[in-house]
Amino acid sequence: MANAGPRAASREDAALDTFRAAASALKLEAIEAPVYSIEEVEAFMTKLGRQVGAGLVVMSDTSMNVYLKTIYSLAERFRLPTVYPYRFFVAEGGLMSYGVNVPDLLRGAASYVDRVLRGEKPSELAVQQPTKFELVINVKTAKMLGLVIPPTLLATRGRSNRIGAILRCSLVVNGPKQT
Numbered sequence: 001m002a003n004a005g006p007r008a009a010s011r012e013d014a015a016l017d018t019f020r021a022a023a024s025a026l027k028l029e030a031i032e033a034p035v036y037s038i039e040e041v042e043a044f045m046t047k048l049g050r051q052v053g054a055g056l057v058v059m060s061d062t063s064m065n066v067y068l069k070t071i072y073s074l075a076e077r078f079r080l081p082t083v084y085p086y087r088f089f090v091a092e093g094g095l096m097s098y099g100v101n102v103p104d105l106l107r108g109a110a111s112y113v114d115r116v117l118r119g120e121k122p123s124e125l126a127v128q129q130p131t132k133f134e135l136v137i138n139v140k141t142a143k144m145l146g147l148v149i150p151p152t153l154l155a156t157r158g159r160s161n162r163i164g165a166i167l168r169c170s171l172v173v174n175g176p177k178q179t
Helices: 006-025 038-049 062-077 087-091 102-117 139-144
Strands: 082-084 096-100 132-138 160-163 166-172
Touching: 038 062, 087 096, 087 132, 096 102, 132 139
Parallel strands: 082 096
Antiparallel strands: 096 132, 132 166, 160 166
C-alpha cells in the first residue's frame, strides 16, 4: 500500500519495481494499492483481510503516517501480517519493519552539515547510500497473529537485541557507498 499522490509516484516507482520482482521470484501475487484517502485504506484492507494467507507491505512514504492508526487497527482486526519501512511503526504495535537505520542516517547528515559549515562546497560532497539496515519485530504482535519467530533469529548474538517485546537485528553493508 502506498500514497497515490503525484509527488510520491517517482519515489515509489523504484521500490514498487523491486517489490514486484521479489513477489514474482517468490511466486506471490503482488496487489498494488495506491491510496488517496482513509476510506481507500479501509476499503483495501477490508478486501485484503478477507483473503486467506494475505499480508501487507506499507511503502516508505511519510504521507502513510496519516493512516497509521487505521492501518494498525485493521491489520489487527483482520490478523494481517504487515511489514513497515521504519522501526517506529513496530514500536506502535506493527508486526515488523525492515529498512534503513534512521539514527545512522541522521548522524551522517550531521557530519555533512559540519563539513559545509567548515567551508566545503555542498556540490563537491559525495552522495552516500545507507549502509546500516535493521529488521525489527514486535514479538507481542507476532504472538497475537500466531506467528513463530525462528529460534535462530532470536539467538542472533551481537547483531540483535531484545527490548521488551521488540526484537531488533542490524545488518551493516561493508563501507559507505558513494556515488
